[in-house]
Amino acid sequence: MTATVSCRDVGYAYGGYEALDDIHLDVAPGEIVALAGMNGAGKTTLLEIVLGLRKPLTGTVQVLGRDPWRHRRRLARRVGAVFQESGCAPDLTVAETVRMWLRLHRRHGDGAALVAEVDLAHRASVRVRQLSGGERRRLDLAVALTGEPALLVLDEPGSGLDPGARALMWQVLTHRRHAGAAVLVSTHLLDEAATYADRVASVAR
Amino acid sequence: MRTIIAAELRLLTRSWFAVVMAGVLPAAVGLMIVWAEQDTARAGWGGAAGLLLNSLVALTAYASGTTALAARRQQFVLKRLRMSGVADPAILAAMLTPVFLLTLAQAAVLMVFVAAAGHRPANPGLLVVATLGATAAGCALALATAVVTPTPEVAQLTTAPIGLAFLGGALWALQTPPGEVDRAMLAVPGVPVTQIVRSAWDGGGPAGASIVALAVLTVVVLPGAVRLFSWDPRR
Numbered sequence: 001m002t003a004t005v006s007c008r009d010v011g012y013a014y015g016g017y018e019a020l021d022d023i024h025l026d027v028a029p030g031e032i033v034a035l036a037g038m039n040g041a042g043k044t045t046l047l048e049i050v051l052g053l054r055k056p057l058t059g060t061v062q063v064l065g066r067d068p069w070r071h072r073r074r075l076a077r078r079v080g081a082v083f084q085e086s087g088c089a090p091d092l093t094v095a096e097t098v099r100m101w102l103r104l105h106r107r108h109g110d111g112a113a114l115v116a117e118v119d120l121a122h123r124a125s126v127r128v129r130q131l132s133g134g135e136r137r138r139l140d141l142a143v144a145l146t147g148e149p150a151l152l153v154l155d156e157p158g159s160g161l162d163p164g165a166r167a168l169m170w171q172v173l174t175h176r177r178h179a180g181a182a183v184l185v186s187t188h189l190l191d192e193a194a195t196y197a198d199r200v201a202s203v204a205r
Numbered sequence: 206m207r208t209i210i211a212a213e214l215r216l217l218t219r220s221w222f223a224v225v226m227a228g229v230l231p232a233a234v235g236l237m238i239v240w241a242e243q244d245t246a247r248a249g250w251g252g253a254a255g256l257l258l259n260s261l262v263a264l265t266a267y268a269s270g271t272t273a274l275a276a277r278r279q280q281f282v283l284k285r286l287r288m289s290g291v292a293d294p295a296i297l298a299a300m301l302t303p304v305f306l307l308t309l310a311q312a313a314v315l316m317v318f319v320a321a322a323g324h325r326p327a328n329p330g331l332l333v334v335a336t337l338g339a340t341a342a343g344c345a346l347a348l349a350t351a352v353v354t355p356t357p358e359v360a361q362l363t364t365a366p367i368g369l370a371f372l373g374g375a376l377w378a379l380q381t382p383p384g385e386v387d388r389a390m391l392a393v394p395g396v397p398v399t400q401i402v403r404s405a406w407d408g409g410g411p412a413g414a415s416i417v418a419l420a421v422l423t424v425v426v427l428p429g430a431v432r433l434f435s436w437d438p439r440r
Contacts, residue, residue, distance in 0.1 A: 053287060053436075076290030087285030089277075091219045092212060103208040104289040143285075 002065065004029050004151050004182035005050055009059035012045050019045045023059070025201055027182045029150070032173060034193035035186040037203035043186040044084065046203060047155050050184065051081055064150060077105045080144030082154040086136045090129035094120050094139055097128060101146035111146070118142045119168055133160035141169060145176070152176060154185040158192065170196045206291055209299035217303045231261060231311040235318030250319060251326075251406030255399035256375045257315045258336060262343040262398065263371035266308040270301050270347030272360040279356055283436050294431050301344045308340045327408030335401035338419040342394060343371070345423045349430040355438065371395040378403075383410035391418035 005027035012020040020042040027033045037043050048054045049061055052068030052075065061068055063075055088097050098111030115124050118138040123131065131139065137160055144152060152173065158166045166189075173183050174196060187193050193200050218224055238253050277283050277300055286296050316332065326332045346367050354363045374395020378386060383403055390396045397415035404412040 051288065053284070072287070073290045073292060076288055079288070081285075081288050083281060083285065085281040085284075087281035089212065089216055089282050090280065091216050096212070096215070100208055100212050101289070104291065 003027060003062070004031075004064060005184060006062040007046070007050070007059065008061075010046070010049060010056045010061060011058035012042070012049060012054065012056055020049075020056075020203070023203070027151070027184050029182050030177055030180050031199070032177050032183040032185065032197045034190075034197035034200045035184060035203060036188070036190060036193065036200055037186075038205070041203045041205050043203050044155055047153050047184065047186060051079065051153055077147040078150045080147055080149035080152045082137070082140045082144045082152075082157045084155045084159070086128070086140055088128045088136070088139060088143065091127055093125050093127050094131070094142075095124040097139060098142050098146060101143045105147040107146065107148075111142070114142045114145055117145070117172060119165075134162060134165050137161055138165060138169070141172060145172075149176070150181055152181055152183045152185075154183070156186055156188065158187055158189050166192065206295040206299050209286065209289075209291065209296065210302045213300060213303045214306075217307070227265070227307055227311060228314065231257075231315045232318065234260065235315045239318055239322040249403070249407055250324060251403035252379045252399070254316060254319045254326075254332075254406050255402035256372075256379065257319070258312055258339055258402055259371045259375040259395045259398050261308055261311050261315065262339045263368045263395075265311060266304050266340045266343030267347050267350075267371065268360070268364045268368055269307075270304040270344050271350045271354055271364050272357050273304060274300055274347065274351035275354045275360050276357040278351075278436065279438050281438070287436060293434075293436075297348060297431060297434065301347060304347070305340055305344050308343065309336060312336045312340070326406040328405045331401060331405035331412060334416060335398060335405055338401070338416060338423075339394075339398040342398075342419050342423045345426045345430065346394070348434065349426045352430055352433045352435065367394065371398070375399045386411075386415075388414065388418075391415060392422075394419075394422065397422075 003026040005025065007023050007025040010020060010023040023046060035043050045054065049056050050063060050068060052072030055069045064078055066075060068075055094115060095111065098114055102109060102111050115121050118141050120135060120138055123135060137157060141157060157169055161169060177183055235257065238257055350363050350367060354360045371394050374393035378396045378399035383400060386396060386400055391414060397418040400415040401412045404410040
């Protein structure tokens with residue numbers, strides 16, 4: 001089976017600072033891979049390369065059979081992302097945010113089901129700036145699901161979430177995995193990664 | 206792109222104070238200029254309108270545009286929008302569209318005030334060209350300035366030189382007879398804007414070189430600014 005994500009000998013540097021070197025990683029459809037590593041190990045950089053936001057200095061990356069750096073726009077609808085920072089406009093409401101992203105991905109509907117899936121239905125009319133940190137993370141997850149993602153890339157999505165919210169997040173990810181999506185998630189919560197992920201990959205300096 | 210523009214316009218209306226001020230400010234400034242011009246008749250109606258348009262472009266299209274881009278970058282909104290499938294230049298254009306439209310609306314209010322108090326412009330079509338060209342140049346320069354503006358707070362400093370180039374350029378042009386404005390002067394953004402408005406309002410006077418200067422400024426600045434624009438505040 002063709003890997004959803006395939007990284008071969010990937011390297012990256014910020015000026016003279018080598019952030020990644022010789023990274024090899026595969027994520028298959030229907031697989032959850034947790035990415036572990038110390039702070040500053042390069043997990044975020046690697047995820048941004050997979051998302052097509054950075055061009056690797058060395059090596060090759062394929063996402064759904066395409067080079068994400070060259071084809072980020074084409075892949076956008078099929079790749080959902082949760083960044084460490086929310087990135088949702090603070091003065092839009094939860095419902096408006098999800099609706100906007102549905103439209104950006106040319107999908108119909110008002111997003112109510114997605115908002116409910118991340119347990120934010122009771123906060124649908126609340127502006128993003130008024131959400132708690134954990135609620136924002138759940139909104140980020142809803143936004144990541146607005147396309148039809150065959151790949152979900154999440155950068156420490158559990159940070160700021162209480163145990164119940166983390167369990168909900170893993171439930172949503174597991175549900176998507178069963179539907180065939182590949183999931184690549186960076187985390188420091190190794191016990192949860194061992195419980196929910198199919199594999200744990202490590203980025204070391 | 207239309208979806209992003211709609212969201213940004215909605216965000217603009219979320220602050221009613223800002224919306225009211227956006228309408229009240231040009232009306233109040235227009236009244237003052239009209240009153241002063243009726244009293245002194247120093248700059249001529251075209252000159253007064255030129256100074257007003259430069260002020261609007263400097264404050265709304267340029268300074269607010271720069272601040273909006275820096276704020277959206279700091280909020281990571283721009284980074285997330287890159288995952289939307291919308292092209293990078295279209296995202297930036299969508300971000301600047303609200304200030305572009307707001308500047309046009311403010312300019313319309315001002316021009317109506319000046320026209321109602323004095324005489325009407327000799328060439329309204331040229332006045333439209335001046336307004337569109339000046340606003341487009343202001344937005345292009347906002348994008349270029351956002352390249353070197355890491356935070357919205359810093360925008361107060363980074364927008365000062367070009368903001369002054371609009372206002373100072375307008376004053377420079379007003380102190381120079383229209384036929385004596387040379388090509389070097391046209392490199393200062395406020396000068397060509399004032400030249401075109403003066404020509405449109407008072408009739409006569411050269412406007413062709415000023416239109417070309419504004420167009421060249423916009424076209425030269427945009428590609429480089431898009432290429433150098435940083436989408437992530439951590440870079």
